[in-house]
Amino acid sequence: MPGQPLHIGGESALIAALNRLFGPPPAGVAVGIGDDCAALALAGEDFLLWTVDTLIEGVHFDLAYFSLPQLGRKALAVNLSDIAAMGGEPLYTLLSLGWPRDRDVAGALALGTGLAQAAQEYGVAVIGGDTVAAPGVMITLTLLGRVPRGEMLQRRGALVGDRVYVTGPLGEAAAGLEMLQRGLALEQDLPRSLIEAHLNPRPQLHAGRVLASQRLATALIDLSDGVATDLGHICLASGVGARIPAATAPVSPTVKTAAAHLGLDPLDLALKGGEDYQLLFTSPPEQAPALFQAFAQAGLAPPLPLGEIILGSGVFLETAAGEKEITGQGFDHFRLDL
């Protein structure tokens, strides 16, 4: 399913081989390859967070159903989500915009308008970049953010016995994308909010800051590639496994409605669908009261329990029929045979 850039994260042979080529990070780099952002010890008491993401026409979006302002907005949102996934706050961004020679440049301005509005909304400044000719529309944003050194959260850190939570319902963006791809956007019986979830994801910066500043999580990631893949990243980085009870997985009623209409398994949409851009985190059970209280005080919806961290490795789905491992089947751009 079209979705997110595949992060240099370790699950693929190409990535692993590139990692070996590029070697271990030098002094001054607190986090290198293998997390949502790199983290640099350059800025006094803070770590500087740094990320880059590229969205490519025909791979990550279709202009048949994305307006150009929506696209500019989403390009920023997916980068902001990487900052949220380290518990940070965003600072600045550079834009590298690829634009076809034969496409009206007024469209580039429309894209820029969406980007500028989203940047203002999230308190990020666009401070430079470049424009290049390209075979299709292509947007790369690189973002800098910061997080106090003692607060930074990473993929690693989950402990056996921790609970696994997400900040919002799962599968909405994947269901919305299915509706768009099947031309069902205007279908009366289908919830419009799912399409909105795909077109206009909301990076969970506030929730990330609450988790980080109040030290309520042991590990944190954003849901770009789907729970199976992204919880798998946490498990791999933390040297643990995870178990998800199917019966209580936080699939929203709207996703169930849409799945019935589309002939899809709602649990598949929820666990393997990408681009929800909610945060997924782990937290010790004894922290649960403080966690729910902190979210309530911050005006955030309560986190949704998803499962627990277990000894071992891999992500397991627990059903009436037993347990089965769900491997990362979030969108993988390459079929890798290295």
Added chain:
Amino acid sequence: MPGQPLHIGGESALIAALNRLFGPPPAGVAVGIGDDCAALALAGEDFLLWTVDTLIEGVHFDLAYFSLPQLGRKALAVNLSDIAAMGGEPLYTLLSLGWPRDRDVAGALALGTGLAQAAQEYGVAVIGGDTVAAPGVMITLTLLGRVPRGEMLQRRGALVGDRVYVTGPLGEAAAGLEMLQRGLALEQDLPRSLIEAHLNPRPQLHAGRVLASQRLATALIDLSDGVATDLGHICLASGVGARIPAATAPVSPTVKTAAAHLGLDPLDLALKGGEDYQLLFTSPPEQAPALFQAFAQAGLAPPLPLGEIILGSGVFLETAAGEKEITGQGFDHFRLDL
């Protein structure tokens, strides 16, 4: 002529319109849109320099004559050149690599190998990024560097009466590209060094540091789009004009040889050809002895005089027939009609 990404610099209507959208840089940003790098007051006594550049197959390179390791190397070089153009030293880079689904991923590793070797050579660490599917090979690098606050050089700062210099001969990369595009790479009569200049540009980091640390320049830029365009950027940013005497323009003998063979004007190659990645800078006449001495002591070739800064605006070529303005005809990826 294929070459460099068009920097957000101000010469085009699209860029100007995007700049208006994104607004002035906030506090903490010493240099925003309109120079080779953004500069951030985040890192104590240093400015943090930040740049992004994208190279796209079919626009900026042709894999008929670029090997993948050469391409990885060049992608880093063009980004390093932007750091050199502020007088800085490079620190870290993130890679966003677009790769076609149907292309052997071993090629991505070959590209990574060239990038990793160049990174090691220049003391830069590759510390993260992403990989995405793309219609063609596409490489975006974003680079962070640093420069002591009092040393940073910009496009603005050139003063009337300053001399204009370049750090090396002009037109070599453009002549090499012509040879490659015409299939003349193996022609015995043509100098192989020109092809090397196109395939393997050398960012002038050392020269940039000498100019910055010894305060020998008033304005600085790297030659990505050609002298006419890039000196034009300095003139625009500094509120001055420039005059180049045609008779003494630093066109190398090899470029003259190739131009005769190719039926091209050597001065056109030198002044309008892009991608030399030499530095172009301005410096007061009274600094000339110190300038030449500093370059000699640093083991650098002496800077080549190109012209002088004059009252007014625009870049003028002075020939026996009089003066004519040469406008930026470096590679402009868009024909803009906004």
